[in-house]
Amino acid sequence: MCVCLFQYMSGFGNEFSSEDPRCPGSLPEGQNNPQVSPYGLYAEQLSGSAFTCPRPANKRSWLYRILPSVKHKPFTSVPCGDLTENWNEVEPDPNQLRWLPFTIPKATEKKVDFVAGLHTVCGAGDAKSRNGIGVHPAFLFKFSFLCVSLCLFVCAVPQQGEILITTEFGKMMVEPNEICVIQQGMCFSVDVFGETRGYILEVYGAHFELPDLGPIGANGLANPRDFLCPVAWYEDRKVPTGYTVINKYQGKLFACQQDFSPFNVVAWHGNYTPYKYNLKNFMVINCVAFDHADPSIFTVLTAKSTRPGVAIADFVIFPPRWGVADHTFRPPYYHRNCMSEFMGLIKGHYEAKEEGFQPGGASLHSIMTPHGPDVDCFEKNSTAELKPERVAEGTMAFMFESSFSMAVTKWGLHTCQKLDKNYYQCWEPLRSHFNPNWKPGKQ
Numbered sequence: 001m002c003v004c005l006f007q008y009m010s011g012f013g014n015e016f017s018s019e020d021p022r023c024p025g026s027l028p029e030g031q032n033n034p035q036v037s038p039y040g041l042y043a044e045q046l047s048g049s050a051f052t053c054p055r056p057a058n059k060r061s062w063l064y065r066i067l068p069s070v071k072h073k074p075f076t077s078v079p080c081g082d083l084t085e086n087w088n089e090v091e092p093d094p095n096q097l098r099w100l101p102f103t104i105p106k107a108t109e110k111k112v113d114f115v116a117g118l119h120t121v122c123g124a125g126d127a128k129s130r131n132g133i134g135v136h137p138a139f140l141f142k143f144s145f146l147c148v149s150l151c152l153f154v155c156a157v158p159q160q161g162e163i164l165i166t167t168e169f170g171k172m173m174v175e176p177n178e179i180c181v182i183q184q185g186m187c188f189s190v191d192v193f194g195e196t197r198g199y200i201l202e203v204y205g206a207h208f209e210l211p212d213l214g215p216i217g218a219n220g221l222a223n224p225r226d227f228l229c230p231v232a233w234y235e236d237r238k239v240p241t242g243y244t245v246i247n248k249y250q251g252k253l254f255a256c257q258q259d260f261s262p263f264n265v266v267a268w269h270g271n272y273t274p275y276k277y278n279l280k281n282f283m284v285i286n287c288v289a290f291d292h293a294d295p296s297i298f299t300v301l302t303a304k305s306t307r308p309g310v311a312i313a314d315f316v317i318f319p320p321r322w323g324v325a326d327h328t329f330r331p332p333y334y335h336r337n338c339m340s341e342f343m344g345l346i347k348g349h350y351e352a353k354e355e356g357f358q359p360g361g362a363s364l365h366s367i368m369t370p371h372g373p374d375v376d377c378f379e380k381n382s383t384a385e386l387k388p389e390r391v392a393e394g395t396m397a398f399m400f401e402s403s404f405s406m407a408v409t410k411w412g413l414h415t416c417q418k419l420d421k422n423y424y425q426c427w428e429p430l431r432s433h434f435n436p437n438w439k440p441g442k443q
């Protein structure tokens with residue numbers, strides 16, 4: 001475990017600025033492109049939105065670096081392993097799907113780095129038209145140096161083991177129950193300190209935003225001040241083997257070599273940055289009268305589509321909270337959804353399925369596929385005394401909810417060998433309680 005302490009700046013989408021303290025004055029004052037930048041640095045812009053995007057959606061950062069990113073040898077294609085964007089590998093499967101915890105390679109086995117540790121389980125859409133998503137459970141043991149520059153927006157959810165993410169903007173230590181977002185084009189590397197597992201959501205063409213709060217008011221859910229962005233940190237070193245930068249481009253991986261560290265940014269400013277967020281800071285809104293509120297009240301981040309209110313992907317959590325609803329079946333309801341629901345469990349037990357859905361595992365309930373509480377949950381909660389009680393204590397389940405109809409990959413259905421073939425059986429014992437002689441007020 002790494003005990004280094006890192007510094008962060010707080011806020012969501014702020015205009016941040018940061019200088020590595022070893023080089024005071026490295027950020028040019030009053031302009032972005034001085035004829036000669038302080039300390040002889042190169043100025044480089046990273047655009048996260050079209051130049052012409054309206055101001056609230058306009059994102060870019062200026063990086064002042066020892067050498068510019070352009071100084072690299074040509075990219076060549078490298079194997080993608082289990083990372084895919086081929087959504088036609090297997091026949092569509094509309095069933096409720098559940099996976100047992102994905103296996104993490106053991107310390108004795110060969111090292112698995114971040115890229116080799118990614119396995120696409122489901123997704124949809126197309127990176128070329130920049131409309132779609134991919135879900136990649138990640139499990140790896142040891143890190144070998146790699147830099148990854150991705151053409152997408154990545155939301156990483158570590159489930160076991162902390163991950164040290166070095167980016168062009170600085171370093172972030174992200175532990176389970178925290179999430180981090182790396183944005184399109186940002187170069188980063190991942191260090192792990194033992195057996196590590198997590199979930200990655202890749203969004204091809206939209207930024208994650210905080211959801212609107214509507215009638216909730218100005219505060220609540222994920223508050224902007226709880227998002228943390230790294231501070232500038234650079235290294236000026238060469239390694240005999242050179243550096244490999246892996247680029248995910250149009251759904252495929254490419255590698256290039258360069259003889260200097262890509263983490264050579266001495267100072268930067270802008271509103272396009274990586275960030276992390278601790279889920280314990282989520283200010284939970286919940287029903288205090290009756291009925292079960294839709295899980296959209298637990299949305300941490302949303303990547304909006306162009307249709308109002310319809311997300312390419314929402315990142316939703318099921319945090320510890322009080323359940324107090326009167327005369328109500330309190331757990332999730334039975335439902336069929338026009339959205340796809342991919343769920344994972346960071347820790348604890350999920351309220352609708354105390355057993356079977358395990359930390360490090362996953363489930364997928366596709367568009368209009370019926371799902372809901374298992375039989376134990378239904379029977380228990382139909383007769384439970386409705387006193388105020390803590391729900392999901394010590395638990396953190398999450399959902400990637402998407403308007404895309406997701407395809408499951410060959411890896412997800414077969415190769416991983418983690419598909420729980422008996423999942424449907426958790427609803428089999430549900431029996432009819434129908435009583436045709438039922439009279440109002442007599443039950």
Ligand SMILES: O=C(O)Cc1cc(O)ccc1O
Binds near residue numbers: 295331332371372399
């Ligand atoms: O299916 C699930 O378990 C997720 C979910 C939870 C909830 O409280 C309401 C709807 C929903 O899809």
Ligand SMILES: [Fe+2]
Binds near residue numbers: 335341371
């Ligand atoms: Fe659901």
